[in-house]
Amino acid sequence: MLKIGITGGMGSGKTTVCKIFQCLNIPIYDADYEAKNLYNTDLQLREEVILLFGADVFTKNLLNHSLLAAKVFSNPEKRQALNAIVHPRVQAHSASWFKKQSGPYALKEAALLIESGAFCQLDHVILVRAAEETRIQRVMKRNPTWSGEEIRKRMNVQMSDEEKKPFCQFEIIKEEPHLLIPQVMRIHQQLCP
Known part of the structure; x- marks a missing residue:
């Protein structure tokens, strides 16, 4: 495949x-959708995001996407740091997903x-x-x-x-x-x- x-x-x-x-x-694997899920389900990722951006980016244990986006798009270094912790997790998740698929x-x-x-x-x-x-x-x-x-x-x-x-x-x-x-x-x- x-x-x-x-x-x-x-x-x-x-x-x-x-x-x-x-x-x-x-x-279809939707990387943006899956990344949003990982923010809310991967506790280690959540801790790393809180260390980078503060606890206020989570409300009732759910990521406040608009607040995080505001912080990320105004700071290239923080955006790069966030990408460095999120992208490897999404890549690992998608690699696992691909293994479960069939077809051409x-x-x-x-x-x-x-x-x-x-x-x-x-x-x-x-x-x-x-x-x-x-x-x-x-x-x-x-x-x-x-x-x-x-x-x-x-x-x-x-x-x-x-x-x-x-x-x-x-x-x-x-x-x-x-x-x-x-x-x-x-x-x-x-x-x-």
Whole structure:
């Protein structure tokens, strides 16, 4: 079974693309979702996060994501320290998940797939792209309290599509006039023996 990564910047359309792959019965590992679960279930991780950011980032033993994000996006050193403790746990968790999957391939969706080094554990990587303004509009739609400036600030801490391209074997453009389903089907057919 092939291990395939799917990555792209905020608002690029990764989740929509993954839904199409799910319709093809391809299992999906959502790294962001699983990382959020680990914050609340891994006691050692929780202790390390509290040491870095203070106990106030947890309320009733649950991570306050918006407070942590505010602290992380304003401090590059703390962001790097957080990534150093979270990414290895997510990588170990996803490696275990992949072992339980069957079929021609399974997908791991992660915005920071390249930055975290997780792509090294995978056979191929799919990059999902869209124009920056399109991405900003999509993110504003699902996070109406965020300003365009705040979204750009968050986007700027991620690698650009051009920086990610050399690590990716496939590319999907998620905006008009490009048709999404034919792009997904072309990749699916290449990955299925």
